[in-house]
């Protein structure tokens with residue numbers, strides 16, 4: 001476990017719900033997630049498991065009137081995100097904490113050239129003139145291996161390819177010298193080759209500056225290639241966490257195993273992708289016991305109770321919320 005002093009993001013026991021007509025959606029249920037300086041940490045799970053809500057809450061980007069916190073804390077670079085004034089959060093965002101979204105077209109202003117948008121953001125971080133800021137923009141694009149940076153600055157967002165737009169956004173995310181970048185499905189809209197290029201550039205850039213990255217994805221292939229540690233989420237809960245290699249080579253939770261079985265290279269011609277039988281629970285009526293039990297081939301009588309995160313024997317940093325682990329410990 002990383003040293004507490006090195007922690008850039010520290011989420012503890014976070015339970016959050018959205019009030020909806022006739023009840024509430026329990027989007028997060030006891031989520032604990034930490035990232036230390038310089039780490040790249042993945043959050044993986046199917047659609048609706050709470051990945052985006054976690055990342056948006058971590059950045060203080062959800063309007064406070066939209067949700068209720070039932071329990072827990074979020075500390076981002078030492079700032080208590082759930083109670084800090086919006087002014088303080090806004091100062092943190094874009095400087096020491098930056099976010100990269102899935103669709104760069106919505107993050108960029110379509111009516112303004114890339115250059116003027118980059119210069120504006122750079123000048124928000126540093127008191128420099130336009131000419132110096134333009135040179136800085138070219139430098140940042142160079143770090144993203146954009147060869148003809150001067151030309152890119154003259155273009156409008158729609159004139160660039162999706163991969164190039166995402167490189168621009170990553171360059172911008174790093175312009176404030178952040179300690180942490182949260183990337184929410186940053187390459188989902190791109191084809192596989194471009195995905196790899198962009199993620200490789202992101203990782204290299206983060207490593208050079210010792211920036212921590214929280215990489216949100218539904219893709220285990222991306223987790224395996226680009227993260228040091230991983231949190232597997234299911235129905236608003238963390239069900240497994242640990243070093244990526246350990247989790248992927250010897251997954252402890254049946255849900256993690258099912259997600260890995262859905263990887264393209266492991267799927268047989270007959271088995272379709274994402275073929276985990278059953279569907280995710282309705283979070284307006286969250287299950288009392290293990291949320292995965294209704295879809296789990298290994299479910300037994302114990303699973304009517306909610307499993308805590310059990311440490312895995314022989315792997316201090318690995319945990320999984322499955323009663324099978326408790327049984328293994330008793331039998332061992």
Ligand SMILES: Nc1ncnc2c1ncn2[C@@H]1O[C@H](COP(=O)(O)OP(=O)(O)OP(=O)(O)O)[C@@H](O)[C@H]1O
Pocket residue numbers: 018019020025026027045046047048049050051052053054066218283
């Ligand atoms: N404003 C909201 N009001 C009500 N429910 C919400 C709201 N925002 C999110 N939710 C619910 O919270 C749960 C978690 O959503 P979230 O967007 O974090 O999932 P996700 O894992 O990021 O999925 P995806 O991969 O599809 O983006 C879902 O059940 C979603 O319907």
